[in-house]
Amino acid sequence: MTNQPIRAVLWDFGGVILSSPFEAFNRYEADRGLPVDIIRTVNSKNPHDNAWALLERNDITPVEFDALFATESEALGHRIPGADVLSLLSGDVRPAMVHALDAVKEAGFLMACLTNNVVTTAPDPTPRQAEVAAIMQKFHHVVESSKVGCRKPEPRFYEIACELLNVQPTECVFLDDLGINLKPAAAMGMRTIKVGDPAIALNELSALIGLQF
Numbered sequence: 215m216t217n218q219p220i221r222a223v224l225w226d227f228g229g230v231i232l233s234s235p236f237e238a239f240n241r242y243e244a245d246r247g248l249p250v251d252i253i254r255t256v257n258s259k260n261p262h263d264n265a266w267a268l269l270e271r272n273d274i275t276p277v278e279f280d281a282l283f284a285t286e287s288e289a290l291g292h293r294i295p296g297a298d299v300l301s302l303l304s305g306d307v308r309p310a311m312v313h314a315l316d317a318v319k320e321a322g323f324l325m326a327c328l329t330n331n332v333v334t335t336a337p338d339p340t341p342r343q344a345e346v347a348a349i350m351q352k353f354h355h356v357v358e359s360s361k362v363g364c365r366k367p368e369p370r371f372y373e374i375a376c377e378l379l380n381v382q383p384t385e386c387v388f389l390d391d392l393g394i395n396l397k398p399a400a401a402m403g404m405r406t407i408k409v410g411d412p413a414i415a416l417n418e419l420s421a422l423i424g425l426q427f
Contacts, residue, residue: 220385224328226327228391238302238304239254242302326355327355332360366395387423389415
């Protein structure tokens with residue numbers, strides 16, 4: 215573990231600033247009598263080149279994703295339209311996390327959002343999209359998989375964030391709700407926090423950067 219002072223805090227969005235979409239996935243599965251975590255299971259097969267990965271890198275359109283995800287899920291015994299999955303991605307804003315963003319920025323730390331996302335084509339922003347956009351304005355930089363052509367957990371994604379902030383990985387702490395996304399960050403020298411319970415995660419961040427939330 216490096217003793218280098220932390221200069222930057224990197225944040226995942228869905229599952230950290232927003233509640234996890236996995237909760238919505240499980241409700242969808244329960245409502246339709248599907249196996250628990252079947253959606254996550256589909257996403258874990260061939261994780262770097264499956265429908266989900268291709269969409270997050272903007273290599274396919276949402277329409278193509280709809281069909282390809284249905285094919286991939288059907289191969290596991292349960293056909294699920296990709297459009298249904300996309301409709302489940304909007305989590306709830308976690309006010310404590312948004313407050314933490316403000317406190318971290320006010321204390322002088324650099325901040326970036328590292329998000330695997332998909333291109334949206336709505337002509338006019340919905341109130342929900344406007345709320346998310348306002349939160350995004352709090353970061354110094356936002357690294358979006360759909361724009362940079364790579365995604366977590368590809369190491370290049372983290373390198374881009376460090377280059378934009380002009381910091382070394384050893385000067386960063388990264389919060390994400392998925393261990394698979396934290397492993398490459400830790401391998402690069404970042405300190406990492408796995409976000410489950412937001413209160414616990416913020417206590418861990420407090421211990422690392424010396425702020426009380």
